[in-house]
Amino acid sequence: MAKGKYEYWLTEDGLLLLTAWARDGLTDDQIANNIGINVKTLWIWKNTYSPIGNALKKGKEIIDIQVENALLKKALEGDLGAMCFWLKNRKPKKWRDKPPEDNDDAMAAIRMLVRSNEEAARAVIGD
Numbered sequence: 001m002a003k004g005k006y007e008y009w010l011t012e013d014g015l016l017l018l019t020a021w022a023r024d025g026l027t028d029d030q031i032a033n034n035i036g037i038n039v040k041t042l043w044i045w046k047n048t049y050s051p052i053g054n055a056l057k058k059g060k061e062i063i064d065i066q067v068e069n070a071l072l073k074k075a076l077e078g079d080l081g082a083m084c085f086w087l088k089n090r091k092p093k094k095w096r097d098k099p100p101e102d103n104d105d106a107m108a109a110i111r112m113l114v115r116s117n118e119e120a121a122r123a124v125i126g127d
Contacts, residue, residue: 022059078117
């Protein structure tokens with residue numbers, strides 16, 4: 001394990017950089033490459049030095065929340081793909097893909113959501 005190399009990454013600057021790389025969507029492999037270590041060494045550091053693990057987790061959580069918010073916004077704007085993705089993942093028992101004969105209720109509910117979003121948009125626009 002890159003002896004002593006971890007010390008910089010426990011400093012305020014090092015932890016900030018790790019958080020930023022994780023927030024920017026870099027994988028553990030890419031982060032390890034940026035540091036100049038093997039990804040297995042990074043995994044050891046994450047488990048051994050909680051500040052390093054926490055910095056990477058914090059960075060990944062930030063971007064995950066931003067993507068979740070963007071997906072929700074698109075779904076609420078009536079984007080059918082975003083709506084389907086959201087519902088299938090948030091309520092998989094109710095919204096999972098079913099054989100065509102069982103899918104009529106789900107499609108009717110989606111059409112109703114789309115129509116209500118379109119009506120709300122028209123009301124805001126004044127159309």
